[in-house]
Amino acid sequence: MSQSAGPRAKLQIAPMSLPGSRELVLRVMPLPADVNANGDIFGGWIMAQVDLAGAVLPSRIAKGRIATVAVNQFVFKQPVSLGDLLSFYAEVVRVGTTSITVHVEVYAERNPADLQFVKVTEASLTYVAIDKDGKPRPLASG
Ligand SMILES: CC(C)(COP(=O)(O)OP(=O)(O)OC[C@H]1O[C@@H](n2cnc3c(N)ncnc32)[C@H](O)[C@@H]1OP(=O)(O)O)[C@@H](O)C(=O)NCCC(=O)NCCS
Numbered sequence: 001m002s003q004s005a006g007p008r009a010k011l012q013i014a015p016m017s018l019p020g021s022r023e024l025v026l027r028v029m030p031l032p033a034d035v036n037a038n039g040d041i042f043g044g045w046i047m048a049q050v051d052l053a054g055a056v057l058p059s060r061i062a063k064g065r066i067a068t069v070a071v072n073q074f075v076f077k078q079p080v081s082l083g084d085l086l087s088f089y090a091e092v093v094r095v096g097t098t099s100i101t102v103h104v105e106v107y108a109e110r111n112p113a114d115l116q117f118v119k120v121t122e123a124s125l126t127y128v129a130i131d132k133d134g135k136p137r138p139l140a141s142g
Contacts, residue, residue, distance in 0.1 A: 014087035014109060014117065022105065026053040026088040030080065041080035046121055050074070050104050053088035054125040058100040061092070062129035062139060069099065072124040080120050084108035093124070098136040101126045 016024045028049055036042040051068055058066050080086065087107045094101040106121035131137040 014085075014107065018089050018105070020091060022089040022091045022103075023057065024087060025056040025090045027085065028088075029085050030082060032082060035082060038079075039082075041082070041084070043076055046076070046080060046086075046106070047071075047074065047123075049086070049088065050106065050121065050123050051125065053106075054090055054102045054104045054123070055127060057090050057092050057102055058127040058129075061095065061100055062127070062137075064137070065130045065132075066100075066127040067130050067134070068125060069128045070126040072101070072126060074121075074123045076121055078108070078118055078120040080108055081110065084110045084120075086120070095139065097138055099126050099128045100139070 014024065014027065026049065030041045030045060034041050034045040051071075055066060055068070085108065087109070089105045089107070091103045092100060093103050102125055104121075104123045104125065105119060108116075108118050108120045110116050110118065129137040129139050
């Protein structure tokens with residue numbers, strides 16, 4: 001088992017949560033259709049998955065419709081390869097009047113013969129609770 005894969009490298013499978021309050025919100029494996037010209041996974045596909053994963057906790061808090069208002073930060077730390085199983089962990093870092101900001105970390109499980117658990121992507125996104133007209137809705141109003 002490689003020790004260079006980070007603090008979770010000894011894990012054989014992705015845990016349901018990471019230290020702190022980071023919760024497993026999505027697991028998915030990319031398909032050949034998601035590969036870019038370099039043979040790695042297209043960054044836009046990863047961004048879409050992060051947006052979906054990031055919305056899970058805000059949806060729960062908002063108890064209704066939400067919209068992504070901002071991607072505050074997005075870092076591709078390592079390329080993602082075909083065969084990687086991706087686990088998305090999310091943590092709410094700020095709850096405002098109508099908005100919720102979430103930190104998302106993505107880990108890849110790769111190389112089954114010598115399993116590694118590698119952080120590949122990190123992002124911060126903000127979601128806004130919206131009403132039936134698509135206008136910001138105070139979170140307390142349910
Ligand atoms: C989301 C949307 C309804 C917000 O409407 P708005 O009039 O811009 O909202 P406001 O300026 O009143 O801000 C609402 C909240 O969003 C936050 N916000 C607005 N712009 C932000 C930004 N660039 N970064 C972080 N937070 C932001 C505000 O701080 C506020 O939070 P708070 O109420 O918790 O203090 C509107 O911008 C929208 O419909 N955007 C398109 C959403 C969409 O289609 N997303 C899918 C991707 S295309």
